[in-house]
Amino acid sequence: MKNFFDFVKKSPTANLAVGEIKRILTEAGYTELSEREYERFSDGAKHFVIRGQSSIIAFRGKGKGGFMISASHADNPALAVKYQENKPYARLSTEVYGGAIYYSWLDRPLSVAGAVSVRTECGAKIMPVDLERAVATVPSVAIHLNRTVNDGIKINPAKDLLPIVGDIESRASLTSAIAEKLGVREEDIISTELYLYNCDEPRLVGLDGSLILSPRLDDLSSVYAALSGFLSAEENGNFVPVLAVFNNEEVGSATAEGAASTFLHDTLLAISGDEGSLRARLHDSLMLSADNAHALHPNHPELSDAEDTPTLGRGVAVKYNANKRYVTGLASDTAVRLIAEKAGVPLQNYRNRADMPGGSTLGAIATTKVPVPTVDIGIPQLAMHSATETVAVRDLEYMAALHRTHFSLGITDTPDGFVLK
Numbered sequence: 001m002k003n004f005f006d007f008v009k010k011s012p013t014a015n016l017a018v019g020e021i022k023r024i025l026t027e028a029g030y031t032e033l034s035e036r037e038y039e040r041f042s043d044g045a046k047h048f049v050i051r052g053q054s055s056i057i058a059f060r061g062k063g064k065g066g067f068m069i070s071a072s073h074a075d076n077p078a079l080a081v082k083y084q085e086n087k088p089y090a091r092l093s094t095e096v097y098g099g100a101i102y103y104s105w106l107d108r109p110l111s112v113a114g115a116v117s118v119r120t121e122c123g124a125k126i127m128p129v130d131l132e133r134a135v136a137t138v139p140s141v142a143i144h145l146n147r148t149v150n151d152g153i154k155i156n157p158a159k160d161l162l163p164i165v166g167d168i169e170s171r172a173s174l175t176s177a178i179a180e181k182l183g184v185r186e187e188d189i190i191s192t193e194l195y196l197y198n199c200d201e202p203r204l205v206g207l208d209g210s211l212i213l214s215p216r217l218d219d220l221s222s223v224y225a226a227l228s229g230f231l232s233a234e235e236n237g238n239f240v241p242v243l244a245v246f247n248n249e250e251v252g253s254a255t256a257e258g259a260a261s262t263f264l265h266d267t268l269l270a271i272s273g274d275e276g277s278l279r280a281r282l283h284d285s286l287m288l289s290a291d292n293a294h295a296l297h298p299n300h301p302e303l304s305d306a307e308d309t310p311t312l313g314r315g316v317a318v319k320y321n322a323n324k325r326y327v328t329g330l331a332s333d334t335a336v337r338l339i340a341e342k343a344g345v346p347l348q349n350y351r352n353r354a355d356m357p358g359g360s361t362l363g364a365i366a367t368t369k370v371p372v373p374t375v376d377i378g379i380p381q382l383a384m385h386s387a388t389e390t391v392a393v394r395d396l397e398y399m400a401a402l403h404r405t406h407f408s409l410g411i412t413d414t415p416d417g418f419v420l421k
């Protein structure tokens with residue numbers, strides 16, 4: 001569990017998560033390709049490619065068969081930093097990134113991470129940064145000043161989610177703290193993209209330690225499980241394992257590097273060589289779209305479907321939706337059930353209550369650009385989009401085992417049905 005906790009700690013933002021994945025892949029013998037090095041994508045070696053400093057796709061193998069793909073996301077709801085103001089205390093102005101549960105950001109130790117551009121002799125370079133220490137907190141209003149607080153609080157993000165970074169005498173500046181951390185001059189910082197993150201430590205919880213309580217479990221637990229499955233899978237000559245981790249899922253994926261972009265398509269096309277070959281190979285491909293699923297809430301079972309609701313510790317959830325907000329279909333559902341059988345991984349069903357719309361996933365978005373059978377799966381979790389979330393240790397292990405088997409197999413579409421081996 002220590003490796004997973006280290007991964008979460010080093011991945012407060014999507015660009016830093018991608019940096020950490022890059023480090024792990026490089027240690028495992030993978031080399032980075034630029035999207036300019038188009039002709040090298042098909043050389044059969046172990047490679048990864050990064051777009052926008054914050055989405056990454058890794059692949060390997062000389063195979064000319066289909067792609068065994070996993071897609072997950074590295075971003076998470078957060079408070080984006082706008083600027084610093086100094087009245088009445090040193091304070092940061094923020095706007096909310098993604099669908100955060102506002103109250104969960106109150107009274108926590110917050111740090112700042114992201115990226116900045118720094119002037120060079122003939123231009124500028126982008127540098128990732130993480131202050132790695134608690135520099136801010138958003139104070140709640142005392143109950144004595146709000147006697148109805150326990151009847152429910154309305155939080156206005158423009159007013160109530162502005163963290164303080166010092167006392168009335170404080171003259172500390174965020175830009176100078178960033179400059180000092182990077183060893184650059186403050187006046188050389190041209191532009192910034194910074195987020196506040198919860199710097200509470202991930203930890204095991206439960207009388208038997210069977211739960212994980214941690215920031216950013218959605219979706220770093222899937223990312224980590226997919227990465228460890230990708231690296232530990234057995235080689236399967238003809239098929240190409242593809243690990244895709246996207247930014248911007250929490251804001252709809254419609255960016256140059258998000259799941260709605262051409263990134264996955266362009267990468268698979270470069271590996272295939274031409275459109276005709278790509279289309280043929282997509283027929284023998286399968287994608288796992290791995291994003292956490294709502295587990296049965298112990299205090300609010302009425303919010304879940306009567307039957308198809310996963311519980312913590314009982315295995316990976318497969319998500320279904322008649323309106324295709326989850327894209328699991330007959331073929332992809334069948335395939336993942338066969339893979340889970342081989343992996344010895346239990347599956348659970350997830351369906352929204354018919355009167356609740358629920359969320360969407362990157363699988364539904366990615367398949368419009370890369371038409372392959374896709375199954376939406378997730379580690380069951382509680383408190384999704386809170387600054388601190390909960391999953392079961394067992395389910396994280398199940399997700400890693402499912403990915404390992406997925407990446408060790410191949411799927412072939414034949415006139416007599418598909419063959420998985």
Ligand SMILES: [Zn+2]
Pocket residue numbers: 073218219249291292
């Ligand atoms: Zn998610």
